Amino acid sequence: MRTPSSLSFLKKTVAASRAACVLAAVFLLAGCSQLNFWQMDGHQTSMVTAGPVAESQLQVFYATVWVTAIIFVVVAAVLTYATIKFKARTTDDENAPPPEQSHGNPLIELSLIGVSVLALVFIAFPTLRAIWFTYDVPEEERENAYVIDAIGYQWWFKFDYPMEQIDGVGALSVANEMVIPAGRPVRVNLRTVDVIHSFWVPKLAGKVDMTPNRGNHMWLQADEPGYFWGQCAEYCGDSHAVMRFRVIALNEADFAEWVAHKKLPARTVTPEIADPARAERPQITFASFKRNEYGFSDKWDPRSQVSPLDNWRQQQFPHEGEDAALIAQGRKLFQTKTCIACHTVRGHEGMGITGPELTHIASQTTIAAGLLENTPEQMARWIMHPEVVKPGNKMYTTGYVPSEITIDQDEALALVAYLQSLK
Ligand code: HEC
Ligand SMILES: [Cu+2]
Numbered sequence: 001m002r003t004p005s006s007l008s009f010l011k012k013t014v015a016a017s018r019a020a021c022v023l024a025a026v027f028l029l030a031g032c033s034q035l036n037f038w039q040m041d042g043h044q045t046s047m048v049t050a051g052p053v054a055e056s057q058l059q060v061f062y063a064t065v066w067v068t069a070i071i072f073v074v075v076a077a078v079l080t081y082a083t084i085k086f087k088a089r090t091t092d093d094e095n096a097p098p099p100e101q102s103h104g105n106p107l108i109e110l111s112l113i114g115v116s117v118l119a120l121v122f123i124a125f126p127t128l129r130a131i132w133f134t135y136d137v138p139e140e141e142r143e144n145a146y147v148i149d150a151i152g153y154q155w156w157f158k159f160d161y162p163m164e165q166i167d168g169v170g171a172l173s174v175a176n177e178m179v180i181p182a183g184r185p186v187r188v189n190l191r192t193v194d195v196i197h198s199f200w201v202p203k204l205a206g207k208v209d210m211t212p213n214r215g216n217h218m219w220l221q222a223d224e225p226g227y228f229w230g231q232c233a234e235y236c237g238d239s240h241a242v243m244r245f246r247v248i249a250l251n252e253a254d255f256a257e258w259v260a261h262k263k264l265p266a267r268t269v270t271p272e273i274a275d276p277a278r279a280e281r282p283q284i285t286f287a288s289f290k291r292n293e294y295g296f297s298d299k300w301d302p303r304s305q306v307s308p309l310d311n312w313r314q315q316q317f318p319h320e321g322e323d324a325a326l327i328a329q330g331r332k333l334f335q336t337k338t339c340i341a342c343h344t345v346r347g348h349e350g351m352g353i354t355g356p357e358l359t360h361i362a363s364q365t366t367i368a369a370g371l372l373e374n375t376p377e378q379m380a381r382w383i384m385h386p387e388v389v390k391p392g393n394k395m396y397t398t399g400y401v402p403s404e405i406t407i408d409q410d411e412a413l414a415l416v417a418y419l420q421s422l423k
Pocket of ligand 2: 155197232233236240243
């Protein structure tokens, strides 16, 4: 039998947990508003889709949510009803013997099984349809599909364009920013040179693994031109969390122009095309690096007047005020600092294949696998201290460390001037 003191303890516990629930709800709401939860339109949301593959996956999600929500409401209602209706109200109730035990009601149990099976079938239909649909480009559109090979490296992505061959070189190759034609299905062949990675562009298509020694593929389509955030979605080592990329979808004419331009060898800045009178030496303010400070490119200010796609477009034009002499000095340093061992600048020096191709590095919006904005300051930060920006990255561990490479401020200025001239 319960003593009054244990009863009051019980009441206090109930009151305390009620207060805890209210507090938790307040924090949850505050947190959600912080995360733009209600709009659900973050860069890496899968709730706002931009193409048919992501859309079909979202529909599966909703089907599952509705079925489970209905189950939740029914079960919670029955539970609430039983709790209130049959609760012990008096001491007599509390001391009453337990009701007569039975083996249950066969009708209720059979119908519960029946309803569960129906619920599963209801979820299975859209799921199976989506599995078939997302597996490969639909038969009738396969002819029209564009093909890209995406290859995972610790901790960046390489994109080869087998449909765009360059004489004497092979397929067009870029890194970390995959440009695709909008309104056209794109088949992405997934490969990796090292560990398992996973290719994920939330607004365009769900995750598919890049598995060692086993080809994999997926497809996606961006209905309209746009700029999309992507991310490796399978833990792959030290810098997995900052192994990002971008997908830029362009209309047909813009895409053709992009391809034609990327096929060209690297741009060479001669004194004739440079205008040193306007040359302003970029002031590098690099001092120390803190996580999440300005420079991380995963945030896009929603109040910004420029869309991410327009920002990308602006990045395609050469900077004003280039200094041909400084650029030439940077190009020299690019050789003497052994950058050429891992990087290729097609038409200039370098035939490295273990790092991203840098032939047109300056026209990217990001560097270091979608981590930093591609500005002179951020590029200097990356070249001088890659290990601080991206723990364990191969440029540092297999390049700077064994070859004892250090880059000082002046060398960084020249290297950055050179790399920023590669449009
Ligand atoms: C040992 C090979 C190696 C050497 C040497 C090396 N790099 Fe790299 N570099 C890499 C790798 C690997 C990455 C990709 C790192 C990542 O994002 O995780 C990279 C990334 C970069 C990027 C960013 C590219 C992009 O698309 O995001 C730039 C710029 C760059 N390196 C410049 C240089 C310069 C300048 C030098 C010489 C001072 C140099 N690298 C030396 C391997 C190397
Ligand atoms: Cu990865």
